[in-house]
Amino acid sequence: xxxxxxxxxxxxxxxxxxxxxxxxxxxxxxxxxxxxxxxxxxxxxxxxxxxxxxxxxxxxxxxxxxxxxxxxxxxxxxxxxxxxxxxxxxxxxxxxxxxxxxxxxxxxxxxxxxxxxxxxxxxxxxxxxxxxxxxxxxxxxxxxxxxxxxxxxxxxxxxxxxxxxxxxxxxxxxxxxxxxxxxxxxxxxxxxxxxxxxxxxxxxxxxxxxxxxxxxxxxxxxxxxxxxxxxxxxxxxxxxxxx
Amino acid sequence: xxxxxxxxxxxxxxxxxxxxxxxxxxxxxxxxxxxxxxxxxxxxxxxxxxxxxxxxxxxxxxxxxxxxxxxxxxxxxxxxxxxxxxxxxxxx
Numbered sequence: 001x002x003x004x005x006x007x008x009x010x011x012x013x014x015x016x017x018x019x020x021x022x023x024x025x026x027x028x029x030x031x032x033x034x035x036x037x038x039x040x041x042x043x044x045x046x047x048x049x050x051x052x053x054x055x056x057x058x059x060x061x062x063x064x065x066x067x068x069x070x071x072x073x074x075x076x077x078x079x080x081x082x083x084x085x086x087x088x089x090x091x092x093x094x095x096x097x098x099x100x101x102x103x104x105x106x107x108x109x110x111x112x113x114x115x116x117x118x119x120x121x122x123x124x125x126x127x128x129x130x131x132x133x134x135x136x137x138x139x140x141x142x143x144x145x146x147x148x149x150x151x152x153x154x155x156x157x158x159x160x161x162x163x164x165x166x167x168x169x170x171x172x173x174x175x176x177x178x179x180x181x182x183x184x185x186x187x188x189x190x191x192x193x194x195x196x197x198x199x200x201x202x203x204x205x206x207x208x209x210x211x212x213x214x215x216x217x218x219x220x221x222x223x224x225x226x227x228x229x230x231x232x233x234x235x236x237x238x239x240x241x242x243x
Numbered sequence: 244x245x246x247x248x249x250x251x252x253x254x255x256x257x258x259x260x261x262x263x264x265x266x267x268x269x270x271x272x273x274x275x276x277x278x279x280x281x282x283x284x285x286x287x288x289x290x291x292x293x294x295x296x297x298x299x300x301x302x303x304x305x306x307x308x309x310x311x312x313x314x315x316x317x318x319x320x321x322x323x324x325x326x327x328x329x330x331x332x333x334x335x
């Protein structure tokens with residue numbers, strides 16, 4: 001049951017058709033795993049905390065650098081040189097102290113992926129490296145956990161939602177690691193923010209049970225021209241992960 | 244035969260434009276057209292072709308809003324056809 005204070009905090013989003021108090025309670029009882037909480041994942045986490053998701057598990061290693069600040073909105077200049085996860089947890093707590101934030105000062109790895117995925121209802125993949133993405137994908141499929149896939153480059157981004165057993169998985173889309181992809185690439189914070197907010201909305205729809213997630217569809221947009229497209233994506237025959 | 248490719252991801256910077264158009268003699272397959280595209284824009288080749296000139300499996304190919312699988316690469320093309328090619332991108 002939501003308290004009167006919580007009803008007041010969330011009343012505008014509870015007015016959304018399909019959401020209501022039952023949807024808000026579902027959010028409050030949910031756990032989301034966010035892999036990397038930088039430019040993209042930071043906005044996912046911020047919006048999910050604001051919306052009242054009960055628990056956020058955030059996996060992100062490393063210390064804050066100057067080059068983080070233009071897009072990683074949960075980091076501060078005062079935090080330069082300090083662990084990113086400390087700043088992330090503090091900023092999310094400041095926004096919504098009712099949300100339980102579990103900060104994991106590690107990136108997704110073979111050693112932690114199964115345990116982290118097992119605690120989550122929904123996963124949001126925001127990592128810059130494909131080996132982390134593929135690990136998360138493999139484990140989400142194995143544990144039948146929905147995974148929202150967000151990616152960006154320059155002024156472009158794309159987003160889809162993988163539902164194990166029903167839609168393609170990441171290994172269907174990209175069966176091999178692109179050897180020319182580099183962890184550092186051109187991008188604006190407004191681009192990561194745009195796709196991060198969309199990723200948060202995908203997670204909210206999945207958890208609260210309304211709307212139409214991008215399952216089996218890839219939404220792509222170029223903010224340079226505002227060109228967008230939604231394309232149907234296919235399961236790959238013989239995919240070693242999901243078939 | 245005129246074939247247009249809309250380009251996404253890192254493919255755009257390789258041609259410095261969001262699309263590229265080829266004029267090819269007929270008949271040609273989709274595979275032929277993509278290899279020709281890589282030949283016309285050398286910056287594209289390492290992103291869309293393997294060393295043996297086969298098309299990288301990580302490149303997404305779409306036509307009319309539908310993803311095309313590897314089976315489509317051998318399809319003979321019709322004039323004035325448009326495809327979308329997309330390279331993998333990630334977060335950060």
